[in-house]
Amino acid sequence: MADIKPIGKALFLREEELRRGIELMFFAYRDFTGEPDSILESQNMGRAHHRAIYFIGRSPGISVSELLVILNITKQSLSRVLSALMENEFVVQETGTTDRRQRLLYLTEKGIALENQLTSVQGKRFARAYREAGVDAVEGFQRVLRGLVDQSTRDQIDSFDDKPK
Amino acid sequence: MADIKPIGKALFLREEELRRGIELMFFAYRDFTGEPDSILESQNMGRAHHRAIYFIGRSPGISVSELLVILNITKQSLSRVLSALMENEFVVQETGTTDRRQRLLYLTEKGIALENQLTSVQGKRFARAYREAGVDAVEGFQRVLRGLVDQSTRDQIDSFDDKPK
DNA sequence: GTTTTATGTCAGCCATGTTGACCAATTATA
DNA sequence: TATAATTGGTCAACATGGCTGACATAAAAC
Numbered sequence: 001m002a003d004i005k006p007i008g009k010a011l012f013l014r015e016e017e018l019r020r021g022i023e024l025m026f027f028a029y030r031d032f033t034g035e036p037d038s039i040l041e042s043q044n045m046g047r048a049h050h051r052a053i054y055f056i057g058r059s060p061g062i063s064v065s066e067l068l069v070i071l072n073i074t075k076q077s078l079s080r081v082l083s084a085l086m087e088n089e090f091v092v093q094e095t096g097t098t099d100r101r102q103r104l105l106y107l108t109e110k111g112i113a114l115e116n117q118l119t120s121v122q123g124k125r126f127a128r129a130y131r132e133a134g135v136d137a138v139e140g141f142q143r144v145l146r147g148l149v150d151q152s153t154r155d156q157i158d159s160f161d162d163k164p165k
Numbered sequence: 166m167a168d169i170k171p172i173g174k175a176l177f178l179r180e181e182e183l184r185r186g187i188e189l190m191f192f193a194y195r196d197f198t199g200e201p202d203s204i205l206e207s208q209n210m211g212r213a214h215h216r217a218i219y220f221i222g223r224s225p226g227i228s229v230s231e232l233l234v235i236l237n238i239t240k241q242s243l244s245r246v247l248s249a250l251m252e253n254e255f256v257v258q259e260t261g262t263t264d265r266r267q268r269l270l271y272l273t274e275k276g277i278a279l280e281n282q283l284t285s286v287q288g289k290r291f292a293r294a295y296r297e298a299g300v301d302a303v304e305g306f307q308r309v310l311r312g313l314v315d316q317s318t319r320d321q322i323d324s325f326d327d328k329p330k
Numbered sequence: 331g332t333t334t335t336a337t338g339t340c341a342g343c344c345a346t347g348t349t350g351a352c353c354a355a356t357t358a359t360a
Numbered sequence: 361t362a363t364a365a366t367t368g369g370t371c372a373a374c375a376t377g378g379c380t381g382a383c384a385t386a387a388a389a390c
Contacts, residue, residue: 140305
């Protein structure tokens with residue numbers, strides 16, 4: 001009897017635990033993006049703007065093509081967002097020095113302020129979750145999330161973990 | 166010196182660990198939904214259909230209003246999705262027995278097959294992540310995700326954990 | 331018998347993704 | 361040096377999936 005238990009546990013994990021994971025991903029992502037969405041909405045911007053602001057803030061001087069790879073959208077989609085961000089003075093672009101075709105992107109003071117506000121809001125949520133879950137849980141959380149992404153995405157994450165903000 | 170270390174660690178967690186969490190959420194959610202999106206696209210459906218199918222499969226006989234609460238969208242948005250799902254015979258509705266105003270939703274055989282396919286694809290991803298991260302990581306993953314959601318969402322998750330599939 | 335609830339529907343708007351085509355400036359290469 | 365490739369921008373059109381507002385019907389509740 002006792003040696004059947006692991007199988008029972010494995011099955012339990014595959015059924016119930018699996019659905020729990022799927023559902024937690026759905027709900028957590030929804031709530032995690034909810035507050036920033038509200039803040040942005042009041043400024044006539046959306047999640048797409050948030051992503052651009054976040055990753056420009058993460059890597060100041062990032063080129064358009066690098067940002068495209070991270071966001072994984074078309075340049076036409078990004079263009080619309082970047083135009084709005086520059087129009088409203090959250091972002092500026094400078095011509096690259098070594099390669100003058102590139103447009104290197106930077107947040108303005110205004111952009112930095114907004115990025116800080118948005119990241120701070122999400123940071124408080126994470127801080128709460130981390131505090132409630134305990135320090136040990138955090139590593140597990142990151143390990144699993146990391147395992148959920150595609151291999152190509154993992155390489156990407158690693159590559160800009162090397163040159164952080 | 167030794168008693169300063171916790172502060173150092175806390176700061177490290179607040180800056181780098183925080184951004185890592187934010188980024189992992191973004192990338193993991195994107196890749197996690199990517200495969201189902203592809204499958205659905207070939208059938209002229211999208212993520213909205215997936216969510217409906219998933220939660221109807223999770224709770225067969227769920228009413229429209231209950232589904233609305235879970236998905237947190239307007240009835241007009243859901244209506245469009247449900248109409249398509251019924252049109253294409255993935256979902257059927259039955260008039261409620263105790264309350265004849267309700268439309269209780271069920272997956273058809275075809276709907277169950279699609280749901281299984283989609284959940285299986287995501288399940289394999291989870292299985293890989295769980296395997297790579299180790300059993301202990303899974304609990305941490307779930308604890309943190311749970312901590313990330315709003316209190317109201319948490320109540321919601323608990324309430325339908327009581328009456329699972 | 332009136333009111334509330336559960337659901338559906340029509341019409342239109344917005345954000346954000348897509349494809350395809352084409353262009354200019356700049357860099358790299360044959 | 362002439363040509364090709366890269367970086368980035370733009371225009372047009374389209375799809376998805378949110379939203380609001382208005383209105384309708386059947387059933388339940390009071």
